[in-house]
Amino acid sequence: xxxxxxxxxxxxxxxxxxxxxxxxxxxxxxxxxxxxxxxxxxxxxxxxxxxxxxxxxxxxxxxxxxxxxxxxxxxxxxxxxxxxxxxxxxxxxxxxxxxxxxxxxxxxxxxxxxxxxxxxxxxxxxxxxxxxxxxxxxxxxxxxxxxxxxxxxxxxxxxxxxxxxxxxxxxxxxxxxxxxxxxxxxxxxxxxxxxxxxxx
Amino acid sequence: xxxxxxxxxxxxxxxxxxxxxxxxxxxxxxxxxxxxxxxxxxxxxxxxxxxxxxxxxxxxxxxxxxxxxxxxxxxxxxxxxxxxxxxxxxxxxxxxxxxxxxxxxxxxxxxxxxxxxxxxxxxxxxxxxxxxxxxxxxxxxxxxxxxxxxxxxxxxxxxxxxxxxxxxxxxxxxxxxxxxxxxxxxxxxxxxxxxxxxxxxxxxx
Numbered sequence: 001x002x003x004x005x006x007x008x009x010x011x012x013x014x015x016x017x018x019x020x021x022x023x024x025x026x027x028x029x030x031x032x033x034x035x036x037x038x039x040x041x042x043x044x045x046x047x048x049x050x051x052x053x054x055x056x057x058x059x060x061x062x063x064x065x066x067x068x069x070x071x072x073x074x075x076x077x078x079x080x081x082x083x084x085x086x087x088x089x090x091x092x093x094x095x096x097x098x099x100x101x102x103x104x105x106x107x108x109x110x111x112x113x114x115x116x117x118x119x120x121x122x123x124x125x126x127x128x129x130x131x132x133x134x135x136x137x138x139x140x141x142x143x144x145x146x147x148x149x150x151x152x153x154x155x156x157x158x159x160x161x162x163x164x165x166x167x168x169x170x171x172x173x174x175x176x177x178x179x180x181x182x183x184x185x186x187x188x189x190x191x192x193x194x195x196x197x198x199x200x
Numbered sequence: 201x202x203x204x205x206x207x208x209x210x211x212x213x214x215x216x217x218x219x220x221x222x223x224x225x226x227x228x229x230x231x232x233x234x235x236x237x238x239x240x241x242x243x244x245x246x247x248x249x250x251x252x253x254x255x256x257x258x259x260x261x262x263x264x265x266x267x268x269x270x271x272x273x274x275x276x277x278x279x280x281x282x283x284x285x286x287x288x289x290x291x292x293x294x295x296x297x298x299x300x301x302x303x304x305x306x307x308x309x310x311x312x313x314x315x316x317x318x319x320x321x322x323x324x325x326x327x328x329x330x331x332x333x334x335x336x337x338x339x340x341x342x343x344x345x346x347x348x349x350x351x352x353x354x355x356x357x358x359x360x361x362x363x364x365x366x367x368x369x370x371x372x373x374x375x376x377x378x379x380x381x382x383x384x385x386x387x388x389x390x391x392x393x394x395x396x397x398x399x400x401x402x403x404x405x
Contacts, residue, residue, distance in 0.1 A: 014389055021363065023370050023385075049392070055345055056364040064252040065266040069244045072273040073237075079274070081235045083281025 016045045020053065099178030106171050113164045225289045233281055244273050247293050254294040257361050258301035260350040268304060272297035294366060298358075299376065305354040348398045356391035363388055 012035075018024045019032050036042050223231075225246075228239045251272055256265035276283075276293050283292060349360055362373045370384045377384065 014385070017389060017392065018385070021370070021388075052392075053364055056349070056360070060346060061249060061253045062256055062262070064248040064269065065262070068248050068252065068266060068269060069241060071270050072244050073241050075270070075274050076237050076240055076277050079237070079277060081237075082233060082278055 012039075012042050013045060016042060016049060020046060020049055095178045099175055102171065102178070103175055110168055110171065113168055117165060226285050229280055229283065229285065229289075232277070237277070240277055243289065247290050248273075250290050251293050251297045254361065254365065255297045255301045257346070257349060257365060258298065258354070258357055259304055260357075264304065265301075268297055268300045272300055275300075291366060295376065298361065298366070302354075302358055302377070305358075308354075345399075348395055351398050352391060352394055355387060356394055359384065359388045359391050360395065 015024070015028075015032055019029065024032060032042075036046065223239065223242065225243065228242055231239045248269065252265055252269040255268040255272070256262065259265050259268065272293060276296055283289070349357060352360065358377060359373060362368045362376060368376070370381045370388075373384045373388075374381045379387070
């Protein structure tokens, strides 16, 4: 390295780097380019460091280790699909939360709504059982022939009960889907995706 | 004056030529994101050299660079959905490897002295006292220059890697290194001077 050159134009070395790196402002760049025209020392510096950059860029590279591809692929086989896991986990987590929320909100109403049905169902069941035994006894005593027996159904608002039952069924189905999906399937992996998972 | 004002030196992480019978990076990424991880192998095969060497130039250890390259590809796979498809893949992969390498360097024991680093990397340079710039251009000097870079302290090695091999701007370098642009300038200036000192010093041995 010719030290003489550095001394002739001291203080410009840093500018030479900025110039070569394209980091000078347009004004500074133009000023330094003009300076270069009349400054052999700076020209030599620019030449030297530009050649140095070129030699660095073409520096010999080592070959990658032979097993690198297989090792990477072996690890990737165990990884979930990029981006899918996080999103699907969020979706499943959201489903679980919504399901639990719905259960907390409608759970008591569901039980309460089912009670009239249970009561009504038991009453009808009782009536039908009684009718069956009466008919059987009549047959046993040789009292054949059809003779209608009175069937006393309980008093109930059948339309309201049917609507309530429909609502109960819908909520129950939604709950089963939400909780079942979230709890049973879990987060998807790259190889096995649950039926409810987001299709790509 | 024949020197370009901003020399765009030949990058070592250029996208390999993709012939018509080979899927593009973007097509491979689409397949991987659709749930088929097998085509990712093609990306690893394409860029393993660039990623491995980006790491090696920083850590200076073959086994460690291999581990970092492997980790870089796995992390890239995990974050593939965040990659901008209109950007080239190689710099993105190399940047992951460089960040991992820088983190690894930070965890290492205190820096060695210049003499220790020269000894560690077995730097043996021919005499440069006559016309160093002319000799630097010679093909047989490439390996020695690489070893001279490895003999730099890690923080200076990092700026040389980012500027000369990855061709990043000062702003980009500052973001990766977590320092100011002014500090990048200072560090790069010192790194280049130090590199020259190493080359001259060894040449005078």
